[in-house]
Amino acid sequence: MISILQVFKIIFSLIASFLILIMLMQYLGAYDLGQTGNINAKIMNNFAGTVTDVYLTGNPADFGEFEEKKINYFFHTEDETLRLKSSASKYYVYAPFLVSSEEQVILHRVDYDYGWWKFSFVEALPETTFVFTLEDNSAESRELVRDIVNSFPHTLYFDTPILFGFCDGYDLLDADFCGGSGDNRCHRDYFLNNLSVVGGVSFSKCSAQNKMGTRHRLITISNNCNPTYNTGLCIDRLAQKMYLAGNTYDYYNGAAGVSMPKARTLDILPLLIGWEDETLLNENLGDDYYKYLDEKFVEQAQFAAQLGSERIDIITTSGCNTFFSPMEIILDSISTASDRYDIISYLEQSKNQHKTLVLNGCDYQ
Amino acid sequence: MKGQAAIMEKIFTVFFMVIVLIALIIFLGVWNVLQINVEGQEVVNERAMSLMKLISTHPLLVKEASMFDDSKLEVAEGMPCEGFEKLFGKRWYAEISDIDGTKWSMCILNEKNASYDIPVNIYHKDTEKVTIGKLKVGIYL
Numbered sequence: 251m252i253s254i255l256q257v258f259k260i261i262f263s264l265i266a267s268f269l270i271l272i273m274l275m276q277y278l279g280a281y282d283l284g285q286t287g288n289i290n291a292k293i294m295n296n297f298a299g300t301v302t303d304v305y306l307t308g309n310p311a312d313f314g315e316f317e318e319k320k321i322n323y324f325f326h327t328e329d330e331t332l333r334l335k336s337s338a339s340k341y342y343v344y345a346p347f348l349v350s351s352e353e354q355v356i357l358h359r360v361d362y363d364y365g366w367w368k369f370s371f372v373e374a375l376p377e378t379t380f381v382f383t384l385e386d387n388s389a390e391s392r393e394l395v396r397d398i399v400n401s402f403p404h405t406l407y408f409d410t411p412i413l414f415g416f417c418d419g420y421d422l423l424d425a426d427f428c429g430g431s432g433d434n435r436c437h438r439d440y441f442l443n444n445l446s447v448v449g450g451v452s453f454s455k456c457s458a459q460n461k462m463g464t465r466h467r468l469i470t471i472s473n474n475c476n477p478t479y480n481t482g483l484c485i486d487r488l489a490q491k492m493y494l495a496g497n498t499y500d501y502y503n504g505a506a507g508v509s510m511p512k513a514r515t516l517d518i519l520p521l522l523i524g525w526e527d528e529t530l531l532n533e534n535l536g537d538d539y540y541k542y543l544d545e546k547f548v549e550q551a552q553f554a555a556q557l558g559s560e561r562i563d564i565i566t567t568s569g570c571n572t573f574f575s576p577m578e579i580i581l582d583s584i585s586t587a588s589d590r591y592d593i594i595s596y597l598e599q600s601k602n603q604h605k606t607l608v609l610n611g612c613d614y615q
Numbered sequence: 616m617k618g619q620a621a622i623m624e625k626i627f628t629v630f631f632m633v634i635v636l637i638a639l640i641i642f643l644g645v646w647n648v649l650q651i652n653v654e655g656q657e658v659v660n661e662r663a664m665s666l667m668k669l670i671s672t673h674p675l676l677v678k679e680a681s682m683f684d685d686s687k688l689e690v691a692e693g694m695p696c697e698g699f700e701k702l703f704g705k706r707w708y709a710e711i712s713d714i715d716g717t718k719w720s721m722c723i724l725n726e727k728n729a730s731y732d733i734p735v736n737i738y739h740k741d742t743e744k745v746t747i748g749k750l751k752v753g754i755y756l
Contacts, residue, residue, distance in 0.1 A: 255618045259625060266629045270636065277640055284647060288654075295658065302665045306672060344669070344704045368674050553698045557675055560690045565740050614678060 298341045304357040305345035305372050310403040312410050313374070314354040346371035346546045348523045348539050350378075356410035358403040362513050362547075364597050365604035365615060367554040369547055373523055375402070378465055379413040379424050379436075380522070383456040384448065385472035391487060392445060394471065394503075397515050398522070399445075404438040414441035416448060417456035417468060424466070456481070467525060483521055492517065495526040495534055502591045504598075513594045516547055548590055551597060555584035570612035577603045659754050662707075663731050667752040670709050671735060673702070682736040682745065683711055688719035696722040706755040713737050713748045728753040 293315045300313050348371065349355065355374040362369045380399075384391050405411045414436045415424025428440035436444075456468055459481060468482030475484035477493045484493045485501060492499040501517045520543045524536030559581040566574040580603055584596045607613040671681050676691060678684045688711055691699070699721055708728070710720040730753030737748040 255621060258622065262622075262625055262629075266632075270629075270632065273636065281643060281647075288650070291654075295661070299661065299665070302668075306668050344665075344702070366674075549701055553701065554675055556698070557687070557690050557694065560693070561686050564689060565686045 294341050298343045300357060301343050301347050301372050301374070302345055304359050305347070305370060308359045308361070308370075310356055310358040310405075310408065312354065312356050312408050314409065316353055316355070346543065347374065348372075348520055348543065349374040350376060350523045350525065350527065350535075354410050356403060356405060356408050356412065360401050360515075360519065362516065364601045365608070366558055366600065366613070367551070369550055371543065371546070373401075373519065375410070375412060375523060376465070377411050378467060379415060379462075381415045381417045381422065381424055381456070381462065381466055381468050383417045383468065383470045383472075384451075384453045385455065385470060385474065386487060387448065387451060387453055389449075391471045392449065394485070394487060394514070396442060396445060397512065398469070398518060399438055399442055401515050401519055402438055406433065406437045406439075411435060411437065413437060416453075417458050418451070419454035420457050422458040422461045467522060469522070483518075483525075485518065492521060494521050494536055497534065497537055499540060500591075502594055504595075511594050511598050513547075513597065516543060516594075519543070544590060548593060551593055552585045552587075555581040555600075559585065565613075567612075570607070570610065573603070573607050573610055573612050577607060659729050659756070663729060663752055663754050666703055666707055666709075666754070667731060667733060667750065669703060670752060671733070671750055675702075678738045682738050683748070683750075684738050684740060685713075685717075685719075686740040688737075691721055692719045694721075708753050708755070710751040710753075711735065711737070711748060712751070714746050724755060726755045728755045730754075 296315060297313060300311055303309075304311050353376050355376050357372055357374045359370050359372050380402075382395055384395070399414055402412045405413075413424065415422065415427050417423070424436065428434070428436040428444050456470065459468070462468065470480060470482065470484045471487060472484060473486060473488050475486045475489075475491070475493050477484075477498055478496070480493055482494070486492070487501075487503055490501050490503050492501045499517065499521065501514065502511070503514050504511050517540070520539035521536040524534070524539035527535040559578050562574050562578045562581070577600065580596050580600045584593055584600065587593045587596060604613065608615050670676060671683075676683055676687050708720065708722040708724065710718060710723070712718045730751055732749050732751045735748050735750045736745050738745050
């Protein structure tokens with residue numbers, strides 16, 4: 251027969267055990283959440299560090315920690331700074347950067363060098379194949395393709411391949427187009443070596459979308475983009491417009507008769523990286539990046555021009571005054587211009603004028 | 616009496632178990648807080664180091680990596696901090712001093728900070744000579 255004392259002992263033990271178990275579970279739950287947050291924060295910090303390293307050195311680098319530990323991170327421009335943010339933490343990355351995907355990415359620095367000033371930003375992309383359709387297959391269009399392709403790294407010895415190819419009607423030339431090169435895939439340099447092969451080829455509208463996966467990004471260069479029905483990015487070089495995900499963007503190809511500015515890819519790259527992805531605020535990522543990079547480029551160019559112009563007042567000498575005066579006028583025009591395309595034009599002029607200064611021993615490269 | 620003693624024994628056992636558990640929780644909590652503080656310090660260090668690298672290689676301030684141009688520094692010193700904050704972020708300062716004692720500074724505030732120094736070269740545009748100097752970069756806490 252069980253005594254009252256034994257019944258009490260059993261009930262007391264059950265209640266005490268239950269309460270202790272609840273307490274432990276609650277604490278362990280919170281502790282686990284905290285530890286996960288710590289790991290995520292560490293990965294984000296590592297990523298921010300890698301972006302800075304790539305920005306400083308110009309050497310491309312793979313980053314795979316996001317793939318091992320799935321983090322729901324996102325990018326958001328706030329206080330004029332791009333933030334890397336997850337549920338647990340946020341990081342400011344001061345180097346301008348554009349990132350696509352949440353998996354393994356390759357980071358690469360893109361430079362626009364004007365001699366006296368250089369604008370750089372870091373791009374990060376997962377494995378991607380850019381497919382070009384040259385409906386407008388002129389020498390200028392192929393030159394534009396060359397400029398776009400040159401903005402990505404040659405990835406033969408990296409874990410994250412960035413590949414290139416063509417689409418002509420129902421033919422998708424992406425895998426074996428650069429046959430016999432490296433791992434037989436069209437990495438940047440192999441693609442560029444083969445670019446002249448398509449000179450004179452008449453391209454049909456790409457209809458091979460069914461052969462493309464989620465890693466493919468179709469870029470059409472045409473004089474007849476259809477803003478409503480086009481697939482991927484369509485660039486109308488003559489109208490200086492681009493179309494992506496139902497949106498229209500301005501694109502600067504330079505004034506007629508003037509050499510094409512390298513900064514024209516500044517309009518295209520944000521769309522290629524952000525693409526049609528959505529931000530957490532349901533905005534188009536390509537659209538977000540387009541505005542962000544535009545703003546960064548203009549504000550840095552104007553600040554640099556302001557510094558450069560004031561520096562001329564300090565360093566100008568009688569022998570160099572003839573060369574410094576036009577440079578100062580150009581720099582003042584950059585710092586006061588309100589139109590981005592005017593700024594890009596002035597920057598092209600400043601590059602040439604700076605070369606003159608260097609050739610005459612008035613400044614250094 | 617025997618029954619009461621057994622109940623007390625049980626209550627004491629549970630009481631001590633709870634005390635041990637609370638002690639463990641407090642220990643883990645304090646450990647976490649300490650870890651967060653250490654990591655916070657690491658973040659400040661890393662930011663200072665990154666900033667140092669950025670400043671010592673930025674074309675608006677240098678002739679080449681780790682060689683500041685005195686004409687660029689002179690202009691930079693006279694500029695408002697906001698322009699540099701757009702390049703390097705907020706709440707930092709930099710001070711470059713030449714061996715002869717000439718100093719150029721940016722974004723100086725009278726606030727608590729953590730700072731680091733590295734030796735650098737300074738190019739003098741007018742004489743085209745290079746002297747040695749020091750770059751000090753600080754992060755306001």
